[in-house]
Amino acid sequence: MGLWDALRGQSKPSQPNLDQLFALPGAALTLEAAMGLSPTGAGAVCFRAAEGQASVTTQQEASALVGVDGGPATESRVDEYGYTWLTVRTAPEDTSALVTDLHAVNSALETQGFGPGLLCSTIGFRDVDQTSSYLVYLYKKGSFYPFCPTGSSTRNTLKERQIRDAVGADLPIEPDTTRWMPIWGIQDR
Amino acid sequence: MARTRFVPDSGLTLRMTAVMFMLGALFVALVVGLMYKFSSYAAIIGVIGIGVAFFQWWYSDKAAMRAMRAREVSPEEAPELHGMIDRLCAMADMAKPRVAIADTDLPNAFATGRSPNRSVVCVTTGILRTLTAEELEGVLAHELSHVAHRDVLVMTVASSAGIVAGMVTRFAQFGGLGLGRSRNNNNSGGGIGFFAVLLISLVVYAFSFVLLRLLSRYRELCADRSGAYLTQKPSALASALTKISGEMNAIPERDLRAAKPMNAFFIAPAVRGLTLGTLTATHPPLQQRLDQLARIAASLGQAR
Numbered sequence: 001m002g003l004w005d006a007l008r009g010q011s012k013p014s015q016p017n018l019d020q021l022f023a024l025p026g027a028a029l030t031l032e033a034a035m036g037l038s039p040t041g042a043g044a045v046c047f048r049a050a051e052g053q054a055s056v057t058t059q060q061e062a063s064a065l066v067g068v069d070g071g072p073a074t075e076s077r078v079d080e081y082g083y084t085w086l087t088v089r090t091a092p093e094d095t096s097a098l099v100t101d102l103h104a105v106n107s108a109l110e111t112q113g114f115g116p117g118l119l120c121s122t123i124g125f126r127d128v129d130q131t132s133s134y135l136v137y138l139y140k141k142g143s144f145y146p147f148c149p150t151g152s153s154t155r156n157t158l159k160e161r162q163i164r165d166a167v168g169a170d171l172p173i174e175p176d177t178t179r180w181m182p183i184w185g186i187q188d189r
Numbered sequence: 190m191a192r193t194r195f196v197p198d199s200g201l202t203l204r205m206t207a208v209m210f211m212l213g214a215l216f217v218a219l220v221v222g223l224m225y226k227f228s229s230y231a232a233i234i235g236v237i238g239i240g241v242a243f244f245q246w247w248y249s250d251k252a253a254m255r256a257m258r259a260r261e262v263s264p265e266e267a268p269e270l271h272g273m274i275d276r277l278c279a280m281a282d283m284a285k286p287r288v289a290i291a292d293t294d295l296p297n298a299f300a301t302g303r304s305p306n307r308s309v310v311c312v313t314t315g316i317l318r319t320l321t322a323e324e325l326e327g328v329l330a331h332e333l334s335h336v337a338h339r340d341v342l343v344m345t346v347a348s349s350a351g352i353v354a355g356m357v358t359r360f361a362q363f364g365g366l367g368l369g370r371s372r373n374n375n376n377s378g379g380g381i382g383f384f385a386v387l388l389i390s391l392v393v394y395a396f397s398f399v400l401l402r403l404l405s406r407y408r409e410l411c412a413d414r415s416g417a418y419l420t421q422k423p424s425a426l427a428s429a430l431t432k433i434s435g436e437m438n439a440i441p442e443r444d445l446r447a448a449k450p451m452n453a454f455f456i457a458p459a460v461r462g463l464t465l466g467t468l469t470a471t472h473p474p475l476q477q478r479l480d481q482l483a484r485i486a487a488s489l490g491q492a493r
Contacts, residue, residue, distance in 0.1 A: 009338045009411030013195050014282045015417045028352045050421035052490020098240040117421050140282035181275040
């Protein structure tokens with residue numbers, strides 16, 4: 001934020017950067033080849049639903065948009081922090097279809113002026129021994145980070161760094177690791 | 190092109206800019222007034238005054254934490270609080286400040302620190318007990334907006350005229366200026382000059398006090414706005430404000446006294462509190478804040 005914005009005290013809500021999402025399918029292939037992590041076909045958009053009817057209508061429209069022409073159904077739930085998760089489940093091998101669906105949800109929210117409420121988007125991967133890993137997309141930074149929970153509030157930092165190194169060429173990875181916020185309870189989603 | 194539901198309040202910006210301009214003009218008036226009579230000593234007093242302001246700003250986080258007996262908490266100690274702040278910072282795209290908890294019944298929260306990267310957001314155990322998770326999040330978003338707007342820096346700079354004026358008055362009491370007068374060999378109307386300087390500094394001090402409080406109230410309104418747009422739930426902040434104001438009147442006398450040194454510690458309100466304001470008028474009246482939040486709720490709820 002610039003000096004003028006700080007002086008006026010009227011920072012505009014920051015808008016999301018949606019473009020980087022389409023780099024995901026390439027990274028999914030790399031992860032499968034390099035680390036044996038296969039996509040689960042599940043992805044989610046996490047956002048803060050604004051109060052008021054406009055937000056409710058927009059969410060319904062977004063779900064309908066994804067489900068059109070026999071598309072996947074979306075599940076919606078509100079987590080303990082009050083953020084809404086719209087989960088999309090597609091065939092595991094088709095990451096690009098999943099990304100297209102996630103992008104449709106994002107665009108629907110953004111065109112209605114709810115872009116500032118977008119928090120992150122996640123897509124899931126599974127190891128051969130069934131442990132889950134996630135790639136999290138930070139909308140406001142336009143960057144990704146890996147998240148590997150190992151329990152209710154523990155994470156595998158080493159594995160996260162391995163994933164970072166593996167997909168570093170395919171994805172813009174968030175360089176500041178303090179921004180790699182934990183999303184506990186993501187396994188339930 | 191993405192549409193935005195953010196409606197800037199140009200009236201507020203205009204009023205705030207006017208206040209800041211007047212504070213700047215006051216500073217210039219003070220400097221010119223002092224230079225006119227006591228060139229060398231005025232410069233020294235000015236430098237000391239600005240030094241005081243600088244230290245206040247530079248050590249604002251440590252001083253405030255000590256005054257409130259707050260201690261920093263790790264994500265393991267306060268996972269919910271950290272989780273909330275993590276998410277809010279990710280939405281606002283800002284660096285995460287340190288998180289602290291102060292053990293007092295007073296329902297309060299403040300943010301301080303010299304820059305967004307060196308900031309602390311502190312909540313009291315009283316506010317943690319009083320508010321629901323959603324309301325607490327509204328309060329945290331308000332405090333994070335203070336951090337993003339660099340309010341500690343803005344208020345310190347704005348208060349420098351008042352600090353220098355206060356110091357001139359203090360120096361005059363101890364005869365520091367009398368010394369300067371004889372050294373300067375200023376025989377013609379030296380006594381009158383002394384009273385003129387005292388008068389100027391007192392007037393500047395009084396004006397800057399009033400203007401600072403006004404500026405502080407505008408900054409609070411700004412933080413309310415940005416906080417409400419960040420959480421997209423203006424009603425949560427509104428109910429938190431209502432709850433805290435009610436709680437403040439019902440709080441035991443002991444706690445109010447205990448918190449007083451905190452207020453007096455800062456010549457400029459380097460601590461951006463949410464609640465003490467209803468008593469000291471560094472904060473706008475509740476009604477005005479609720480009106481603004483209602484307008485934001487309307488802008489978010491409009492069908493397009």
